Amino acid sequence: MEKLIEILENLHEGIDYETCETLIDDGILDSLDIVTLITDINDAFDVAIPPEEILPENFNSAKAIFALIEKLDNI
Amino acid sequence: MSFASFEFLAFLAILTLVYFIVPKKVQWIVLLLGSVVFYAFAGLVSFFFLFFAIVISFITVQVLGKRHAALKKYLEDTKDTLTKDERKAYRAKHKNGSLLIVCIGILLLTLSLVYVKYLSGFSFKNGVSFGSGAISFGSTLLEVMGISYYTFISIGYMIDVYREKAAVEKNFFRHALFVSFFPQLAMGPISRYADTGEQLKTPHSFEAKEAWCGLLRILWGFFKKLVVADAIAPAIGAIVGKQLGGIYFILLCLFYSIRIYGDFTGGIDIVLGAAQILGIKLPENFNRPFSSKSTAEYWNRWHMTMGNWFTNYIFYPLSLTKTMQKLSKWGRAKLGVGVGKRLPVYTATIITWLATGLWHGIAWNFVVWGLLNGVVILISQELNPLYEKFRAKFPKLWNSAPYQSFMAIRTFLLMSLIRVFDCYCDVPLTFNRFFSIFYTFNIADIWNGGIMNIKVTATQYIIIAVGIVIMTAVSRLSIKRPLRETLWEKPILGNAVLALLCIAILVFGSYGLGFDASAFIYGGTFN
Amino acid sequence: MKKVIRIISFVCALLIVLGAVLYFGAVLQDARLDNREGHLLCGYYDTTDMHDVIFIGDCEVYEGFVPATLFEEYGITSYVRGSSQQTVWQSYHILEETLERETPKAVVFNVLALKYGETPLEEISRMSLEDMEWSGSKLEAIKASMTEEESLLSYFLPLLRYHSRWSDLDGDDFKYAFDKHQDITHQGYLMQTKIDPVDISDNRQPDDLLNVALPKRAIEYLDKMTALCKEKGVELILVKAPTNSIRYYWYPEWDAQMVDYAEKNGLVYYSLVGKDDEIGLDWSQDTYDKGLHLNVYGAEKFTSYFGKILAENHAIPDHRSDAELSAIWGARIDAYYKERNGEK
Numbered sequence: 001m002e003k004l005i006e007i008l009e010n011l012h013e014g015i016d017y018e019t020c021e022t023l024i025d026d027g028i029l030d031s032l033d034i035v036t037l038i039t040d041i042n043d044a045f046d047v048a049i050p051p052e053e054i055l056p057e058n059f060n061s062a063k064a065i066f067a068l069i070e071k072l073d074n075i
Numbered sequence: 076m077s078f079a080s081f082e083f084l085a086f087l088a089i090l091t092l093v094y095f096i097v098p099k100k101v102q103w104i105v106l107l108l109g110s111v112v113f114y115a116f117a118g119l120v121s122f123f124f125l126f127f128a129i130v131i132s133f134i135t136v137q138v139l140g141k142r143h144a145a146l147k148k149y150l151e152d153t154k155d156t157l158t159k160d161e162r163k164a165y166r167a168k169h170k171n172g173s174l175l176i177v178c179i180g181i182l183l184l185t186l187s188l189v190y191v192k193y194l195s196g197f198s199f200k201n202g203v204s205f206g207s208g209a210i211s212f213g214s215t216l217l218e219v220m221g222i223s224y225y226t227f228i229s230i231g232y233m234i235d236v237y238r239e240k241a242a243v244e245k246n247f248f249r250h251a252l253f254v255s256f257f258p259q260l261a262m263g264p265i266s267r268y269a270d271t272g273e274q275l276k277t278p279h280s281f282e283a284k285e286a287w288c289g290l291l292r293i294l295w296g297f298f299k300k301l302v303v304a305d306a307i308a309p310a311i312g313a314i315v316g317k318q319l320g321g322i323y324f325i326l327l328c329l330f331y332s333i334r335i336y337g338d339f340t341g342g343i344d345i346v347l348g349a350a351q352i353l354g355i356k357l358p359e360n361f362n363r364p365f366s367s368k369s370t371a372e373y374w375n376r377w378h379m380t381m382g383n384w385f386t387n388y389i390f391y392p393l394s395l396t397k398t399m400q401k402l403s404k405w406g407r408a409k410l411g412v413g414v415g416k417r418l419p420v421y422t423a424t425i426i427t428w429l430a431t432g433l434w435h436g437i438a439w440n441f442v443v444w445g446l447l448n449g450v451v452i453l454i455s456q457e458l459n460p461l462y463e464k465f466r467a468k469f470p471k472l473w474n475s476a477p478y479q480s481f482m483a484i485r486t487f488l489l490m491s492l493i494r495v496f497d498c499y500c501d502v503p504l505t506f507n508r509f510f511s512i513f514y515t516f517n518i519a520d521i522w523n524g525g526i527m528n529i530k531v532t533a534t535q536y537i538i539i540a541v542g543i544v545i546m547t548a549v550s551r552l553s554i555k556r557p558l559r560e561t562l563w564e565k566p567i568l569g570n571a572v573l574a575l576l577c578i579a580i581l582v583f584g585s586y587g588l589g590f591d592a593s594a595f596i597y598g599g600t601f602n
Numbered sequence: 603m604k605k606v607i608r609i610i611s612f613v614c615a616l617l618i619v620l621g622a623v624l625y626f627g628a629v630l631q632d633a634r635l636d637n638r639e640g641h642l643l644c645g646y647y648d649t650t651d652m653h654d655v656i657f658i659g660d661c662e663v664y665e666g667f668v669p670a671t672l673f674e675e676y677g678i679t680s681y682v683r684g685s686s687q688q689t690v691w692q693s694y695h696i697l698e699e700t701l702e703r704e705t706p707k708a709v710v711f712n713v714l715a716l717k718y719g720e721t722p723l724e725e726i727s728r729m730s731l732e733d734m735e736w737s738g739s740k741l742e743a744i745k746a747s748m749t750e751e752e753s754l755l756s757y758f759l760p761l762l763r764y765h766s767r768w769s770d771l772d773g774d775d776f777k778y779a780f781d782k783h784q785d786i787t788h789q790g791y792l793m794q795t796k797i798d799p800v801d802i803s804d805n806r807q808p809d810d811l812l813n814v815a816l817p818k819r820a821i822e823y824l825d826k827m828t829a830l831c832k833e834k835g836v837e838l839i840l841v842k843a844p845t846n847s848i849r850y851y852w853y854p855e856w857d858a859q860m861v862d863y864a865e866k867n868g869l870v871y872y873s874l875v876g877k878d879d880e881i882g883l884d885w886s887q888d889t890y891d892k893g894l895h896l897n898v899y900g901a902e903k904f905t906s907y908f909g910k911i912l913a914e915n916h917a918i919p920d921h922r923s924d925a926e927l928s929a930i931w932g933a934r935i936d937a938y939y940k941e942r943n944g945e946k
Contacts, residue, residue, distance in 0.1 A: 567611045571615065
């Protein structure tokens with residue numbers, strides 16, 4: 001989880017990723033950010049997030065992103 | 076049948092009547108028949124291509140559905156006999172098979188789209204000319220109503236089923252309705268199965284509020300198109316026709332933005348209003364686009380369903396392919412972390428925008444238009460850290476109304492400038508006229524009557540200006556919820572607005588003889 | 603309660619819109635009061651007496667035949683049902699509605715319009731159509747005349763056609779919106795008193811005739827007129843009024859077709875082009891627009907000439923000894939001379 005927060009902070013500073021639940025809905029992360037983020041995550045966690053998992057509910061909070069990573073890791 | 080016609084209103088009225096009279100069970104059949112009638116107006120060729128798209132997507136989706144079920148059963152049955160890795164391998168193999176099937180479906184539909192939009196006019200005699208204007212393949216192209224839209228709707232649905240994000244529609248005719256639902260075929264929105272799939276099947280009772288709000292929305296669409304957009308159109312034609320430069324080029328940018336906004340958002344208002352009367356909620360296509368403060372934001376607010384389509388089905392898959400990820404790794408190793416990280420995003424952005432441009436039509440102006448959009452988005456992405464620093468240093472200034480307006484105006488002007496490539500359909504000429512700003516500005520034409528000589532009279536300018544003010548006000552009043560819903564709560568005021576709107580359209584609208592009966596630009600040249 | 607208010611206000615809104623459409627439609631439709639040729643047909647509906655001769659056709663009719671002269675000189679009662687650029691299908695339906703009201707002895711049709719196979723100008727076609735009273739004939743005339751871009755609805759709701767005139771409106775247009783149109787004709791004759799002689803130095807030649815045969819559609823409607831007159835027992839007389847213009851040039855090829863047509867259908871055809879000396883026309887005096895049309899002096903000469911034909915060849919009776927008719931016509935002749943002498 002800490003690794004994830006670090007990746008997110010590299011993307012945009014000054015956002016409280018621990019609590020924010022509207023990363024997508026409020027337009028904090030746009031499509032370019034998403035791709036950069038996924039590239040970083042794939043690298044750091046050795047998973048492959050497929051395009052069909054790019055849904056608002058999977059990226060709205062750091063918690064949700066982390067849950068997605070774990071889910072993909074466990075299939 | 077144009078949406079801005081009495082025929083369409085009569086058609087909608089009859090359809091609505093029948094729709095709410097018949098037993099609820101067969102309502103969807105009425106919609107399907109309505110779509111068939113709507114298509115019948117467009118001719119047999121249009122009908123054939125639509126039928127092709129329906130059949131191909133139906134077969135693809137059925138096969139995918141069967142495969143998904145088979146895979147599920149297999150995994151269920153082998154739960155105890157196979158290891159996790161074996162199951163994973165089987166799943167991956169199975170998925171590749173499904174991928175092949177969905178790709179065949181996409182390929183077939185794309186081919187028919189490419190044929191109609193780019194190749195149908197091809198003749199060997201004329202050959203291919205890559206002139207300064209359109210990339211022309213000889214004679215005129217086939218006219219097939221709505222093919223850009225239903226092709227995208229079908230492709231999106233097939234991919235959603237492949238990704239197991241949408242249910243498989245087993246009834247052929249219901250599937251046909253989902254693909255061909257008539258309001259969305261002339262200019263969008265490009266719905267996904269999640270938007271309309273279920274709604275089109277379920278029964279709907281007549282709701283006074285939905286009907287009234289839908290009606291008001293249709294009228295509002297007519298107002299935007301007929302009173303504002305079409306009224307300014309002759310001036311655009313005159314400026315482009317005479318190739319006027321200087322101040323006229325700037326006016327052209329502004330006028331064309333006004334025109335395309337009124338025309339396109341107005342058209343979508345008619346489409347969504349018509350569907351709303353029938354109790355069907357189509358996805359919104361615009362969210363106050365001219366209030367955007369950056370190009371990226373603009374594209375999240377303008378023609379949203381198209382933007383989403385390209386993001387979901389082209390940009391994400393493309394940037395997340397193994398090749399792209401490898402490219403990124405290679406870049407990081409050889410060219411540094413910064414460059415490597417950017418490689419997939421940049422490549423995918425440019426390709427996506429190129430595709431968006433070509434979807435609008437095969438011409439150099441669309442290529443340049445698409446690339447410019449991509450480049451501008453990437454440049455602002457690069458400048459973002461700078462903005463963020465500025466914002467952190469001067470938070471007060473940043474949040475002040477003047478600065479926010481400055482950003483919105485800047486974005487508006489930039490987008491207007493990019494959009495103007497549509498007008499000339501000739502890239503070098505557009506640049507030439509653009510640079511004329513710097514040597515023959517002729518600002519005096521504003522007050523010496525020059526601008527009255529471009530086919531729009533002073534009284535017409537006044538009406539257009541009033542129309543723009545009303546449009547801006549309505550847009551601002553609709554931030555929290557659409558103004559029509561507020562008006563529904565106040566029946567007397569609401570119906571007064573309805574009456575005034577009708578009268579304004581009928582008296583001031585640009586329709587009938589004496590005006591060029593202009594089709595919606597998005598339904599016409601951009602189809 | 604709110605529901606009731608809602609329904610009432612919605613119905614009110616619809617009524618207001620309907621009212622506005624009708625009101626503004628009437629205002630804008632008439633915002634062309636200056637055009638003298640806009641209301642040539644409507645006067646007929648107010649007449650109650652019968653006519654022995656009805657003239658049907660285009661400008662050459664309503665600026666060529668003078669009913670006042672016909673009565674004065676021959677005692678012939680007549681009415682001119684002409685309108686600007688009246689096409690043959692319009693003529694047919696105007697004849698149809700006229701024969702519903704009365705049965706004259708003869709109908710005189712001017713053949714110039716046979717050169718049109720389709721409506722040449724929508725605006726002018728509309729002037730004729732809108733001036734007719736509503737009837738089945740009018741509806742059929744509209745349908746036959748409509749160009750491709752027009753909609754039938756716009757004839758019921760003129761706002762749809764004339765809304766773009768809003769920027770030309772002034773206060774008077776609102777004041778007179780619902781006033782009945784004044785009949786400025788003399789039994790359908792539109793008086794022109796100006797003299798503008800033919801320009802002799804102009805030696806332009808008419809264009810070569812591309813299609814020799816007159817349009818099929820025009821002939822079809824002429825057939826219908828012939829049949830209708832036969833059915834009603836009215837004699838149909840074909841005539842080509844005199845002209846001295848290149849624009850309305852009457853080709854000998856067309857003339858030959860008319861001679862043929864008349865012979866085949868047992869009709870009489872009078873070709874009066876080039877008969878200036880017989881008629882006594884002087885193109886330096888008798889035209890108000892360089893030979894395109896006759897002015898009142900030319901029209902009187904022409905009517906005098908043609909009246910003789912009507913009386914002698916077609917036995918149209920002389921009513922001058924009828925006291926009642928003489929009184930009615932006396933008043934008309936007075937009004938006619940009043941305008942002719944510039945007292946109006």
